[in-house]
Each structure stands twice: as C-alpha cells, then as structure tokens.
Amino acid sequence: MTRSPTVARAAVLGEVGAAPALRDVQIREPIGDEILVKIHAAGICHTDISLAARWPERRMPMVFGHEGAGVVEAVGPAGSMRVGTRVALTFNSCGRCDGCEGGEPAYCRHSTALNMRGDRGVESGSIVDRQGAVNGDFFGQSSFSTHALTHERNTVPIGDSIDFALAAPLGCSVQTGVGAVLNALRPVPGQSMVVFGAGAVGLSAVMGARIAGCRTIVAVDPVAERRSIAVALGATHTVDPLATDVLPMLAEYTKGGADHGVDTTAIPAVLADAITALRPRGQLGIVGLGAPTAALPVGLIMGKGLRIRGVVEGDSVPMTFIPDLIDFHLRGDLPLEKLITRYDFNEFDKAWAAAQSGSAVKPVLTF
Structure with missing residues (x-):
C-alpha cells in the first residue's frame, strides 16, 4: 500500500x-x-x-x-x-x-x-x-x-529510559568526545588527560576521561563558563589560554607532561601546544575540523616517541556505543x-x- x-x-x-x-x-x-x-x-x-x-x-x-x-x-x-x-x-x-x-x-x-x-x-x-x-x-x-x-x-x-533531548547529542558530539577517550586513546586509571576546547565535544571528552579513571583531567578554554562546566563534569584543573602561559601550567598540573590529549579546536597554534604538552610516549587524538594543515614539530614527535592520530565520530560503532552512553547516563556518569x-x-x-x-x-x- x-x-x-x-x-x-x-x-x-x-x-x-x-x-x-x-x-x-x-x-x-x-x-x-x-x-x-x-x-x-x-x-x-x-x-x-x-x-x-x-x-x-x-x-x-x-x-x-x-x-x-x-x-x-x-x-x-x-x-x-x-x-x-x-x-x-x-x-x-x-x-x-x-x-x-x-x-x-x-x-x-x-x-x-x-x-x-x-x-x-x-x-x-x-x-x-x-x-x-x-x-x-x-x-x-x-x-x-x-x-x-x-x-x-x-x-x-x-x-x-532517556529523554529525547538528552539522547539527540549522542549521535555525534557526545559519542565523538567520549569515544575519542574510551575507544581511541584508551587511558588506564590514574593517567592524565588534557582537553583543548571545552565545547560539546571537549566536555564530552572530559566526561570520558573521568569514566576512564584519569586522575588528572585538565580543560583548556578561554570561556570562564565553559571551564566551570568542565569542573562540574570532572575536570581537576582548568587553564585560561588568554590569561596565562598554557604550557607551564599544563606541565605543573600533569607533573611533567600529559599521558593523553584531545584537541577539538583544529587551530594550528593550539595543536602545537597539545603536542608539546605530552610526556614521552604520550598520544594526542585530533577530533576538530578547522585548519586543513598545521606545522608539526617532527623532532619533538620523534624524540619523545609521540603518537598522533585523527579520530572520527569517536571510533564509534553506534549500534553498541550509543546504548553504552545511555547506560553511563542512567548511572550518573554522563x-x-x-x-x-x-x-x-x-x-x-x-x-x-x-x-x-x-x-x-x-x-x-x-x-
């Protein structure tokens, strides 16, 4: 019919x-x-x-x-x-x-x-x-x-069990941020994570880092309200890049360098900081879409054995990961x-x- x-x-x-x-x-x-x-x-x-x-x-x-x-x-x-x-x-x-x-x-x-x-x-x-x-x-x-x-x-x-308005962002921004941490970077409990950009994706990465058991979670963003939200979601520290020199603060908070980083900005200068802020053998997940190219500090990457990778949609298999995200929400972790x-x-x-x-x-x- x-x-x-x-x-x-x-x-x-x-x-x-x-x-x-x-x-x-x-x-x-x-x-x-x-x-x-x-x-x-x-x-x-x-x-x-x-x-x-x-x-x-x-x-x-x-x-x-x-x-x-x-x-x-x-x-x-x-x-x-x-x-x-x-x-x-x-x-x-x-x-x-x-x-x-x-x-x-x-x-x-x-x-x-x-x-x-x-x-x-x-x-x-x-x-x-x-x-x-x-x-x-x-x-x-x-x-x-x-x-x-x-x-x-x-x-x-x-x-x-979930409100439609809360379920809607799971399809892209939330699964991208949480998935970048849990599916791609996979930190072990006690490690450190720095998130550059505290929009919906970055704040989701903060929640993912807390779910993963990261001991130190730093959110870098120039907007005070977003830094406050990051703290409410699990960030242990925040940095205002317009008010301070970012790299010394990150070195202090992570005790010499971050195990993991997530960049949501795709701004070349921010990417450079994100790479520099990593400790030896650290890894950076790039999820932001912005500048098509950026200079890479090849000597630093080689010398410290860093790993840099792009992450699309949080490396998610939506049919299983979106239900996982709903479970995280229902138990209060998201x-x-x-x-x-x-x-x-x-x-x-x-x-x-x-x-x-x-x-x-x-x-x-x-x-």
Whole structure:
C-alpha cells in the first residue's frame, strides 16, 4: 500500500550566507531500508554551522541536522525496525566496504558521499516544497525537520529510559568526545588527560576521561563558563589560554607532561601546544575540523616517541556505543543535562544564533 507524502516543517537553507529558515515541506514515503522518523529533538552541531556557511549553491535548498532523536513512524519494504521504536540518529555508513566490515563504520569508504553531500543519487526527490526539490539525507537524516528519512544503519534504538533531548547529542558530539577517550586513546586509571576546547565535544571528552579513571583531567578554554562546566563534569584543573602561559601550567598540573590529549579546536597554534604538552610516549587524538594543515614539530614527535592520530565520530560503532552512553547516563556518569540548552523548534533562529556565537554549549531543538 502506497503511503501519502508526509507534511512536515523543516529548517531549509535557501541561499548562500543566510541562516536556515522554517518552511512547510513534504517528505515522500520510505523506500528500501529507509525509515520515517518523527523527530522529537535535534541537536545543533558545529558541523551544521560550518558546512551551512560554505554549502555550494548548486546543492541548495538544503536541510541540515545530524543529531536527531524520535519515534519510528513508517518503515520501507526492506526495513526491519518496528513502528513505534524510540531511536537516536547518527552518521551513515554503507555496511559493505572494508571499514564497515571490519567494525569501523566511522571510516566507511563512502562516508563523504553518505554524510557530507546530502544527496541521494538515484533516490532523489525525498523532500519537496512549493518551489520544488529540497536536498535531504544530510548524515543520512536531515533532522532539522519534524520528520526525517533515515536508514537502518544510522537509526539506533534507545529504549524508554532517556529523554529525547538528552539522547539527540549522542549521535555525534557526545559519542565523538567520549569515544575519542574510551575507544581511541584508551587511558588506564590514574593517567592524565588534557582537553583543548571545552565545547560539546571537549566536555564530552572530559566526561570520558573521568569514566576512564584519569586522575588528572585538565580543560583548556578561554570561556570562564565553559571551564566551570568542565569542573562540574570532572575536570581537576582548568587553564585560561588568554590569561596565562598554557604550557607551564599544563606541565605543573600533569607533573611533567600529559599521558593523553584531545584537541577539538583544529587551530594550528593550539595543536602545537597539545603536542608539546605530552610526556614521552604520550598520544594526542585530533577530533576538530578547522585548519586543513598545521606545522608539526617532527623532532619533538620523534624524540619523545609521540603518537598522533585523527579520530572520527569517536571510533564509534553506534549500534553498541550509543546504548553504552545511555547506560553511563542512567548511572550518573554522563550528566548530559549539564551540556544542553533547549529551544522550541519554532525558535530555530534563536537556537542557530546561539550555536553560531557559542553562547550555548549544545543547543537542542525540541518538537
């Protein structure tokens, strides 16, 4: 039986340099393994902001959003998920390449096409408005909308115990920060961790370090409020890089050098400090997207035997790691409520501006 298109309200980016604006749209029925999800909450991530600022005109209009959470409303003929299931949405992956088959979907060979382009190839026409086709499928979801079409591989059941607004950021920023620590760096209890940048990802890394049992956790950020949140989440020390020389403070707090570091800034000067702050055989995880290149102190890296690696989506396997994150939250180890600021979807402009300015650590739209 053919299902009629779903009438929805979506935040649509219509022109270069503008902010997305709410419009009435229609979303076609799910095909293949697609899933139609009624969105109850969606986090705004820095990736949404940065890509919207440089999105190609040829791929407009566009619906962003990649931290959705809601309830399954309909399932395509090849799908197996049950209608009524509460879910969180995350990044998409193909399930067939070497990365996916090797249990590393964050490094899917087709990740760029499936997540960053927002196109469906032959499966076009998923969203339309009065002017015609609207591009969707951003990160396999485009969840700045009252409804979103998703896929089996990026739709994760979350049970009944967690608020949708708290579940939404698990799909990207929280799993990136916590996963960078627990899945990639894997500190042992008693070691030290320095986190550069106390946004949603960095603060999630602070929580991950506390869960891992790090004895010393230092958060470096110029914003006093974010440093205070870091302390509330488990940081033992904070550093204001605008008020003090960072490296001597880090050397003091870590007793000569950090075992591990996480950089969320992608600022070349900060990366240089992050590398220099490590003790011999220390390791740095880079999760920030910013400057495409940065000078590396090769002599220092070689001389101290340092390890530097990029980390995508916290090296997460979402189907297992997102439930793990929910368990951490339910037992009190992941107080997600300290990160988020809720905005009604009708206040999208206000929430978008808060994300752009950084006045809210993690704006979450509620529907």
